[in-house]
Each structure stands twice: as structure tokens, then as C-alpha cells.
Amino acid sequence: MANLCIIGTGYVGLVTGACFAKLENNVICVDCDEKKIALLNQGKLPFYEEGLEEVIFEAKANQKIVFSTDLKKAVESSDIVFICVGTPQRPDGSADTSFVLEVADKIGQFQNGPLSVVIKSTAPIEAIEQVKQTISVNSNHPFEIVSNPEFLAQGTAVRDFLKPDRVVIGSKTKEGAESIKNLYTGFDCPIIITDIASAILTKYASNSFLATKISFINEVANLCEKVGANINDVAKGMGLDRRIGPLFLKAGIGFGGSCFPKDSKAMVDMANGAGSDFKILNSVIEVNERQKKVIIDKLKKHLGDLANKKVAFLGVAFKPGTEDTREAPSVIIANKLIEEGCQISAYDPLVKDISLLNGCKVDLASVPYKAIENADAVVVITEYKDFCDLDFSHIKSIMKQPLIIDGRNILDSAQLSKLGFTYEGIGL
Numbered sequence: 118m119a120n121l122c123i124i125g126t127g128y129v130g131l132v133t134g135a136c137f138a139k140l141e142n143n144v145i146c147v148d149c150d151e152k153k154i155a156l157l158n159q160g161k162l163p164f165y166e167e168g169l170e171e172v173i174f175e176a177k178a179n180q181k182i183v184f185s186t187d188l189k190k191a192v193e194s195s196d197i198v199f200i201c202v203g204t205p206q207r208p209d210g211s212a213d214t215s216f217v218l219e220v221a222d223k224i225g226q227f228q229n230g231p232l233s234v235v236i237k238s239t240a241p242i243e244a245i246e247q248v249k250q251t252i253s254v255n256s257n258h259p260f261e262i263v264s265n266p267e268f269l270a271q272g273t274a275v276r277d278f279l280k281p282d283r284v285v286i287g288s289k290t291k292e293g294a295e296s297i298k299n300l301y302t303g304f305d306c307p308i309i310i311t312d313i314a315s316a317i318l319t320k321y322a323s324n325s326f327l328a329t330k331i332s333f334i335n336e337v338a339n340l341c342e343k344v345g346a347n348i349n350d351v352a353k354g355m356g357l358d359r360r361i362g363p364l365f366l367k368a369g370i371g372f373g374g375s376c377f378p379k380d381s382k383a384m385v386d387m388a389n390g391a392g393s394d395f396k397i398l399n400s401v402i403e404v405n406e407r408q409k410k411v412i413i414d415k416l417k418k419h420l421g422d423l424a425n426k427k428v429a430f431l432g433v434a435f436k437p438g439t440e441d442t443r444e445a446p447s448v449i450i451a452n453k454l455i456e457e458g459c460q461i462s463a464y465d466p467l468v469k470d471i472s473l474l475n476g477c478k479v480d481l482a483s484v485p486y487k488a489i490e491n492a493d494a495v496v497v498i499t500e501y502k503d504f505c506d507l508d509f510s511h512i513k514s515i516m517k518q519p520l521i522i523d524g525r526n527i528l529d530s531a532q533l534s535k536l537g538f539t540y541e542g543i544g545l
């Protein structure tokens with residue numbers, strides 16, 4: 118069992134810390150955000166993630182996890198330090214590694230013995246050398262730098278961490294890789310040990326490939342509408358081919374979140390820097406940006422001028438099971454509609470705090486019917502299955518016009534048409 122310091126208690130850091138504590142390691146989770154650490158010390162989570170509360174509760178009861186803002190003490194008492202801070206997108210599309218380097222600088226100052234420094238944040242290849250140099254400025258102690266990219270998805274993060282499809286470890290030395298491999302003892306999945314650049318590219322290429330699948334199916338959906346085909350049937354037929362598979366073949370309003378948009382742009386930037394023109398990925402990003410406009414066009418087709426119209430969103434977060442709205446299509450679509458003079462109301466089972474919407478002026482309702490009252494149109498934004506069970510007869514009676522734009526193709530179009538709704542999905 119190892120003594121671990123996890124820096125950054127966001128989606129990746131907190132799940133990593135909690136799960137390694139569940140696996141009997143001694144874990145100190147550190148964050149510079151005092152409010153987050155205070156909440157965690159009160160037994161509250163700073164965000165919702167299914168199953169995480171229980172894992173943390175159990176680890177706390179077993180005295181396997183503590184939360185602190187004291188990075189010095191945490192580094193001094195650990196053998197392995199995981200860097201899990203954010204790597205947001207810079208305006209030019211490249212990854213901003215300043216948080217990672219800030220942490221590296223502190224590690225160098227506080228290191229008091231041999232250390233493995235593991236980078237779990239999604240950061241470009243050159244960041245590894247920068248981390249190494251930054252630590253070396255202040256430290257005379259030996260340290261290993263290891264890349265151990267994280268593949269968990271928000272909404273299923275605990276399960277993804279404990280039962281991953283694979284673990285990837287990138288290291289310059291065999292010993293460096295082995296010490297991290299030991300942490301995953303008992304995991305029923307392949308553990309791939311490789312050089313650092315390959316580990317990093319595995320992460321960027323995986324996210325970029327998934328983004329490619331989404332943009333590809335959205336392009337097919339747009340073609341379906343033009344030639345009278347049904348994307349649901351096309352995607353089903355494609356997905357049954359084992360070489361293709363059914364996942365990430367759902368047409369809709371495009372991908373969002375804190376990873377796919379930024380990681381695909383960072384990979385393009387990485388390719389440009391290496392003198393390689395990543396044509397497909399440029400198109401994937403362009404298609405995704407265009408896809409959000411599809412909703413606006415459909416609303417205009419039915420409502421004409423959008424000024425003074427009320428549009429109700431079902432769902433706000435970029436996917437079900439999270440309150441994360443970073444790069445969420447909802448925010449981008451809402452801002453465009455507000456520019457056109459629309460009033461936007463919304464309901465999301467987890468997004469309850471308007472500050473999560475980055476200044477976007479949306480009225481958040483506590484129940485779906487309240488958001489829908491007097492609306493000229495309902496737009497399904499997030500694919501919550503529960504939305505299919507709403508009382509649509511009642512919804513029709515409280516709307517100004519019975520128009521539904523289903524941005525995720527989850528509702529029963531035949532039933533809604535029978536009830537007298539005008540229904541439009543994507544690619545149907």
C-alpha cells in the first residue's frame with residue numbers, strides 16, 4: 118500500500134483519490150480551493166458524481182483519505198504524487214499547462230526524498246519535460262516522471278476508474294512504470310506500459326476518435342434529412358457491425374464538456390506544432406460547432422422570427438449524470454437564441470445553480486413543467502431517459518405552441534404527433 122498525494126480535487130482528482138483510498142492506499146487529497154476542501158471536510162461533495170459519496174464516506178471511516186490545502190505536508194509525507202489539475206483551452210486552442218507547472222514548482226520546493234510524480238491531467242508531450250525542469254529548479258532529490266492518463270467519463274467516473282477498459286502508463290524507466298503499475302494490482306484489464314509520448318497520444322487520440330464518431334454520425338444525420346432517411350435506423354444498422362460498434366453513434370446537437378472540445382483542439386495544435394496537418398480533426402471540430410446551429414434553424418423554420426419567443430430547454434448539462442456545463446451545447450445555443458431576442462427557461466435534474474452557466478441568462482426552473490409553461494417550443498438538450506416519461510398531454514396544455522425539437526432523438530415521435538405536437542428530431 119502506498120502513501121499518495123493527489124493534487125486537484127476535481128472530477129479526476131477526487132475520483133482517483135477516493136478509489137485509490139478504497140484500494141487501501143493512504144491518500145491525501147489537496148486543492149488550492151479552500152471552499153472545496155472545507156466542503157469535503159464537512160462530508161459534502163463539491164459536485165455530483167454517482168457512487169462517489171459512498172466511496173469517500175467508507176474511505177474516511179477507514180481513515181484512508183484526508184482533504185487538505187497544505188501541499189507541503191502532503192508532498193513531504195507521500196511516495197507518489199498525482200497531478201490532476203485542470204488543463205483548460207487557451208484562446209488559440211492549445212492546452213494551458215500553467216496549473217500543472219505551478220504545481221510542479223511547489224513539488225520541487227517541498228520534495229524531501231525520492232518521489233514519483235504522475236501526470237494524470239491531460240497535458241501535451243512537451244509539458245512532461247517542462248514539469249521535469251520545473252521540479253529540478255528547486256529539488257536535489259531523485260524523482261521519476263510518469264504519465265498515467267485518465268479515461269474516466271463524468272456520470273460513470275467511479276465505475277470507469279475501478280473497472281477501466283485499460284490502464285496506460287508512460288515512463289522513461291521500467292522502475293518508474295512498475296511503481297505505478299503496482300497501484301493497479303488486481304484490476305481486470307490490460308495495463309499498457311509505453312514511452313511517455315505514446316501514453317499521452319493514446320489519451321488525445323482516444324478522445325479525438327470518439328469526437329470523430331459523433332461528428333461523423335451528425336453529418337450522416339444531416340444527410341438523412343435531405344434524402345429522406347432515418348438516422349436511428351442507419352446508426353442501428355451501422356452499429357451492429359462489430360468493426361464499428363454502437364457507442365458514440367447517436368445523432369444530436371454535438372459534443373461538449375470539459376474534454377472532447379478542448380482535447381481535439383489541443384491535438385490539432387500539437388499536430389500543427391509538429392508540422393502535421395490533421396485534416397480530419399479540423400473537420401470534426403467545425404462540424405461540431407455547426408451542429409448547434411441546427412437547433413436554431415429548426416426553431417426558425419417553425420416559429421419564424423425568434424424575437425420575444427420563449428424556448429424551454431430540457432437539460433442543461435453536457436451529458437446526463439453531471440451538473441457540469443463546461444462547453445455545454447446548451448450554453449452556446451442559449452446565448453445564440455438570446456441574441457435573437459428569445460427568453461430561455463430550463464430544467465435540469467442536477468444543474469440547480471445559475472452560476473454554473475457562466476453568465477448565460479437562463480431561468481432555471483425546479484420542475485420541468487414550470488420551465489415549459491407558456492413556451493413556444495421545447496428543446497431536448499440532455500438525453501435524460503426521465504424526459505420520456507413526462508406528461509406530454511399536460512405539456513401541450515401549458516405551452517403557447519405545441520412544438521418540440523428533440524436534440525437527442527429520445528422522445529417517441531409517433532406518440533407526440535398523435536397528441537398534436539409538431540415534432541422534429543435530428544436526422545429523422
Ligand SMILES: NC(=O)c1ccc[n+]([C@@H]2O[C@H](COP(=O)([O-])OP(=O)(O)OC[C@H]3O[C@@H](n4cnc5c(N)ncnc54)[C@H](O)[C@@H]3O)[C@@H](O)[C@H]2O)c1
Nearest residue numbers: 125126127128129148149150202203204216238239267271
Ligand atoms: N473531467 C473529466 O471527465 C476528465 C477525464 C479524463 C481526464 N481529464 C483531465 O484531467 C484534468 C483535470 O480535469 P477535471 O475535470 O478533474 O478538472 P476540474 O477543473 O474539475 O478540477 C481541477 C482541480 O484542480 C484544482 N487546482 C488548480 N490549480 C491547483 C493548484 N495549484 N494546487 C492545487 N489544486 C489546484 C482546482 O481548484 C480544481 O479543484 C484535466 O487535464 C482534464 O482534461 C478530465
